[in-house]
Amino acid sequence: MQDAFGLPQSLLVLGGTSEIALATARRLIARRTRTVWLAGRPSAALESAAAELRALGAGVRTVAFDALDPDSHETVLGKVFAEGDIDLVLLAFGVLGDQAHDERAPTAAVRVAQTNYTGAVSAGLVSARALQTQGHGALVVLSSVAGERARRANFIYGSSKAGLDAFAQGLGDALQGTGVHVMVVRPGFVRTRMTAGLPKAPLATTPEEVAAAVELGLRRRSEVVWVPGVLRVVMAALRHAPRGVFRRLPV
Amino acid sequence: MPAETVSVTGWGRTAPSAARLIRPRTYEEAVAAVRDCGVRGGIPRGLGRAYGDAAQNAGGAVWDMTGLDRIHVVDVADGTVLCDAGVSLHRLMEVLLPLGWFVPVTPGTRYVTVGGAIGADIHGKNHHVGGSFARHVLSFELLTADGTIRTVAPGTPLFDATAGGMGLTGVILTATVRLQPVETSLMAVDTERATDLDDLMARLTATDHRHRYSVAWIDLLARGAATGRAVLTRGDHAPLDALPARARSAPLAFRPSRLPPAPAGLPGGLLNRATVGLFNELWYRRAPRARTGELQPLPAFFHPLDGVPHWNRVYGRSGLVQYQFVVGHGHEDTLRRIVDRISAHRCPSFLAVLKRFGEADPGWLSFPRPGWTLALDIPAALPGLGALLDALDEEVAAAGGRVYLAKDSRLRPELLTAMYPRLADFRALRAELDPRGALVSDLARRLAL
Ligand SMILES: Cc1cc2nc3c(=O)[nH]c(=O)nc-3n(C[C@H](O)[C@H](O)[C@H](O)COP(=O)(O)OP(=O)(O)OC[C@H]3O[C@@H](n4cnc5c(N)ncnc54)[C@H](O)[C@@H]3O)c2cc1C
Numbered sequence: 001m002q003d004a005f006g007l008p009q010s011l012l013v014l015g016g017t018s019e020i021a022l023a024t025a026r027r028l029i030a031r032r033t034r035t036v037w038l039a040g041r042p043s044a045a046l047e048s049a050a051a052e053l054r055a056l057g058a059g060v061r062t063v064a065f066d067a068l069d070p071d072s073h074e075t076v077l078g079k080v081f082a083e084g085d086i087d088l089v090l091l092a093f094g095v096l097g098d099q100a101h102d103e104r105a106p107t108a109a110v111r112v113a114q115t116n117y118t119g120a121v122s123a124g125l126v127s128a129r130a131l132q133t134q135g136h137g138a139l140v141v142l143s144s145v146a147g148e149r150a151r152r153a154n155f156i157y158g159s160s161k162a163g164l165d166a167f168a169q170g171l172g173d174a175l176q177g178t179g180v181h182v183m184v185v186r187p188g189f190v191r192t193r194m195t196a197g198l199p200k201a202p203l204a205t206t207p208e209e210v211a212a213a214v215e216l217g218l219r220r221r222s223e224v225v226w227v228p229g230v231l232r233v234v235m236a237a238l239r240h241a242p243r244g245v246f247r248r249l250p251v
Numbered sequence: 252m253p254a255e256t257v258s259v260t261g262w263g264r265t266a267p268s269a270a271r272l273i274r275p276r277t278y279e280e281a282v283a284a285v286r287d288c289g290v291r292g293g294i295p296r297g298l299g300r301a302y303g304d305a306a307q308n309a310g311g312a313v314w315d316m317t318g319l320d321r322i323h324v325v326d327v328a329d330g331t332v333l334c335d336a337g338v339s340l341h342r343l344m345e346v347l348l349p350l351g352w353f354v355p356v357t358p359g360t361r362y363v364t365v366g367g368a369i370g371a372d373i374h375g376k377n378h379h380v381g382g383s384f385a386r387h388v389l390s391f392e393l394l395t396a397d398g399t400i401r402t403v404a405p406g407t408p409l410f411d412a413t414a415g416g417m418g419l420t421g422v423i424l425t426a427t428v429r430l431q432p433v434e435t436s437l438m439a440v441d442t443e444r445a446t447d448l449d450d451l452m453a454r455l456t457a458t459d460h461r462h463r464y465s466v467a468w469i470d471l472l473a474r475g476a477a478t479g480r481a482v483l484t485r486g487d488h489a490p491l492d493a494l495p496a497r498a499r500s501a502p503l504a505f506r507p508s509r510l511p512p513a514p515a516g517l518p519g520g521l522l523n524r525a526t527v528g529l530f531n532e533l534w535y536r537r538a539p540r541a542r543t544g545e546l547q548p549l550p551a552f553f554h555p556l557d558g559v560p561h562w563n564r565v566y567g568r569s570g571l572v573q574y575q576f577v578v579g580h581g582h583e584d585t586l587r588r589i590v591d592r593i594s595a596h597r598c599p600s601f602l603a604v605l606k607r608f609g610e611a612d613p614g615w616l617s618f619p620r621p622g623w624t625l626a627l628d629i630p631a632a633l634p635g636l637g638a639l640l641d642a643l644d645e646e647v648a649a650a651g652g653r654v655y656l657a658k659d660s661r662l663r664p665e666l667l668t669a670m671y672p673r674l675a676d677f678r679a680l681r682a683e684l685d686p687r688g689a690l691v692s693d694l695a696r697r698l699a700l
């Protein structure tokens with residue numbers, strides 16, 4: 001069960017090797033979390049992530065999960081929920097893609113969209129139904145500022161996050177009064193392997209800061225969380241900037 | 252029976268969960284509800300005054316017992332009442348006071364049910380002389396997981412598991428309770444100030460036994476030499492001859508007044524260090540240094556907060572946490588350290604209450620034990636609160652103390668067995684009585700009760 005501060009005792013990570021998700025898991029294990037499921041594509045990295053969390057004192061299991069195979073989601077996630085209540089589902093999988101390449105390779109672009117958007121629609125709906133049946137829990141969705149307004153530099157990724165973000169907000173509204181809390185997290189540039197090699201953006205943040213923001217958002221039962229918090233204001237301004245101006249901004 | 256899926260919280264309005272709310276109007280309906288509880292079970296609920304998740308059951312059923320609200324027999328000669336578990340203490344006072352009887356134990360609010368009073372085995376300002384509520388219960392009828400109704404007498408394992416058992420042994424349907432005779436509905440109250448925590452403990456230790464009711468309000472925002480400064484209010488039911496002549500014609504009148512409720516949707520942050528600090532300062536200054544025999548209406552003495560319905564809304568969206576613990580005599584240093592830590596953290600708490608408990612009660616999970624109990628309300632949004640309370644739990648557990656389950660919404664489950672040594676017996680009894688887990692709550696899931 002979540003406690004008065006929204007801290008979960010059990011956690012299911014979708015995208016079990018995500019650096020942001022693992023920073024969040026470490027933080028939550030230091031608080032109340034005792035049971036962790038890492039769902040992801042089977043790999044050595046997934047197993048070593050599990051071992052790392054186990055060393056912190058949690059019971060950790062891994063489960064094979066592929067965002068690109070929505071037909072399997074019901075079965076895979078159903079098995080996890082059948083083992084016991086999940087207090088927090090952290091939807092963390094996602095791919096950045098390679099914008100320049102993907103513009104010329106539409107099937108690659110589609111994979112970005114299918115991972116970040118349709119894969120999340122499927123996993124999000126399956127998780128939401130299970131949470132609703134147990135009558136409690138939180139679904140935390142890692143969206144991105146990139147979805148707030150599509151940029152020339154990464155609109156394929158950005159549009160997939162825009163779809164995910166809109167989906168998650170609507171799902172949150174649909175789940176009002178069901179005991180299930182949906183929280184959309186919109187980080188800016190986070191230094192992880194996803195962004196390794198990219199030029200550092202302004203207001204860059206760390207997985208640990210995202211984790212701290214998730215914990216705070218759970219306590220406040222926030223519906224949307226920006227990391228860092230000033231991005232809320234920055235993006236409000238950018239969202240209303242005229243197209244011609246926005247195009248020329250160095251963002 | 253009609254069931255509606257609703258979001259449910261305790262009085263602290265934290266950690267909501269959804270459940271099918273069912274309101275049995277007859278014992279047969281209650282039996283049917285327990286029999287058909289489904290895979291996620293059910294839990295009885297009274298007036299929802301437990302602060303945390305004790306009367307919630309995510310994904311399952313919550314049985315609202317306030318539909319069973321008949322007072323069956325009042326024995327005016329012997330001073331006992333037989334009533335349904337859904338009857339509130341408020342209702343009992345309305346009916347019994349004019350007859351010259353009062354409830355044996357009342358908490359800081361009248362809006363609790365008899366079922367909730369037994370389920371949490373509540374204590375009042377008279378614990379040091381009268382013990383907990385269940386000590387005054389002569390018997391009750393319990394609907395257990397198998398759908399049968401058993402009559403349960405004090406001194407049996409089922410009684411002691413149910414008193415303080417947080418609704419997890421079954422649904423109490425009726426109870427017979429021994430009452431307290433009174434000549435008037437007024438209280439004769441002595442008030443005094445204590446300048447700091449040591450002064451307060453000394454006063455309580457020296458003279459508590461002279462008063463039937465005793466409690467102290469502590470200013471936890473005071474620091475330095477004033478840390479733990481307090482106002483003691485102690486009293487007893489006023490005898491008839493203490494009343495002025497004009498009041499003697501209706502000595503047992505009971506007319507509590509209520510203000511309009513606090514509005515819904517208030518923003519958080521209204522209760523901050525500045526507003527609460529000012530309130531505490533005024534409260535302390537307003538209290539007389541020493542005054543004896545002041546006549547107060549019963550609600551003013553016992554239930555000042557009941558004057559503002561839904562006052563918990565003032566804490567805004569993130570709600571409030573109440574922290575209440577007890578440490579035994581001889582552990583005054585722990586109490587001092589905890590008060591210091593709370594003061595140092597600047598918790599905006601305007602309801603901190605210190606009381607000396609008497610003898611421990613027989614309930615396996617009953618909270619009271621001889622020593623000092625401190626209770627405080629804190630906005631759940633206060634930064635660092637979770638970690639602070641975790642640290643206080645460690646102190647409490649190390650001193651052999653415990654926190655109160657009826658108030659809890661955040662305890663670390665690992666500490667529970669140290670705090671409640673009879674937990675193993677409780678679990679064993681539940682396993683035998685309720686093998687399929689028909690009775691279950693969010694509290695039970697969170698703490699593995
Ligand atoms: C302002 C305020 C002041 C308070 N002061 C005190 C105090 O001074 N001393 C004290 O001890 N407590 C105090 N409390 C706590 C309160 O007395 C207890 O939480 C009490 O149990 C609430 O009763 P309820 O009818 O609202 O029960 P609920 O909060 O609805 O339920 C509490 C527990 O009792 C169980 N329960 C309810 N009905 C039944 C039933 N029919 N059969 C079996 N189990 C049942 C529930 O399952 C649950 O575990 C205070 C609370 C408030 C809000």
Ligand SMILES: NC(=O)c1ccc[n+]([C@@H]2O[C@H](COP(=O)([O-])OP(=O)(O)OC[C@H]3O[C@@H](n4cnc5c(N)ncnc54)[C@H](OP(=O)(O)O)[C@@H]3O)[C@@H](O)[C@H]2O)c1
Binds near residue numbers: 015016020096188191
């Ligand atoms: N880093 C940032 O700057 C930033 C900013 C805003 C939002 N975000 C979002 O935050 C989330 C986590 O990002 P991160 O920075 O932690 O990146 P990361 O470490 O690269 O994690 C991405 C995760 O997605 C998983 N994944 C990718 N494709 C998958 C598939 N088909 N099926 C299952 N899992 C798949 C990866 O698993 P494998 O190990 O199997 O590849 C990995 O666990 C992402 O949704 C990302 O879009 C990141």
